[in-house]
Amino acid sequence: MRWDIINHYIRDRNFSHYLEIGIGQGVNWNRIECSTKVGVDPSEKAKEIVPDIEQMTSDHFFLANNDKFDIIFIDGLHHADQLLRDVRNSLRILNQNGVIICHDLLPDIEETQLVPRQSKRWTGDCWKAWAYLRSTDPNLKMFIYDIDHGVGVIERGQQNLIDCSNLDWDWFVKNRGQLNIRSYDPNVLQMCDFGT
Numbered sequence: 001m002r003w004d005i006i007n008h009y010i011r012d013r014n015f016s017h018y019l020e021i022g023i024g025q026g027v028n029w030n031r032i033e034c035s036t037k038v039g040v041d042p043s044e045k046a047k048e049i050v051p052d053i054e055q056m057t058s059d060h061f062f063l064a065n066n067d068k069f070d071i072i073f074i075d076g077l078h079h080a081d082q083l084l085r086d087v088r089n090s091l092r093i094l095n096q097n098g099v100i101i102c103h104d105l106l107p108d109i110e111e112t113q114l115v116p117r118q119s120k121r122w123t124g125d126c127w128k129a130w131a132y133l134r135s136t137d138p139n140l141k142m143f144i145y146d147i148d149h150g151v152g153v154i155e156r157g158q159q160n161l162i163d164c165s166n167l168d169w170d171w172f173v174k175n176r177g178q179l180n181i182r183s184y185d186p187n188v189l190q191m192c193d194f195g196t
């Protein structure tokens, strides 16, 4: 699950500063083992469940924050434009060999990714932000683990860009392989082998 991947990076790279955008009920948060954890969520419910979070939107947090982080988990508002902004803001405060993890990148059916939300289980259209970055930013390394509705990993580096002109559901069905999808084996986490 997402926390296994996050905890693996924390252990493997000796990370000490963790930021989570979007806490929800703390399901992931409570499983993360890191010496410094900062959580951000605007909802009162999240604040009740995890009292020591920053109760604000990610946009407000990034405006006010001066800290740097080793690993940032983005799981807030699942709209493509918001995810894109969260990734760009995260890159500004990411330590040199740091990692950004994004959740919900692989919707299984069209309805799951519709914005505004129309289904109980909802990934939103985060995949569009991912595809956009795969097609426009050569200075990142990106892949998605095919578990838990898609857990994406971003680092600074180099990648070959893909072509995506019309990001609709048809494009996703035909081209999802171009998003760099990997199967997940908890015993063989390929931390360094990104491919392109």
Ligand SMILES: C[S@@+](CC[C@H](N)C(=O)[O-])C[C@H]1O[C@@H](n2cnc3c(N)ncnc32)[C@H](O)[C@@H]1O
Binding pocket: 021, 022, 023, 024, 025, 026, 027, 028, 029, 040, 041, 042, 043, 046, 056, 057, 058, 059, 075, 076, 077
């Ligand atoms: C899917 S839940 C997070 C689940 C949690 N990360 C986990 O894995 O257990 C999404 C959360 O994002 C929060 N959220 C919505 N808009 C946000 C925003 N603009 N900035 C930060 N968090 C936001 C919601 O309040 C909700 O609690």
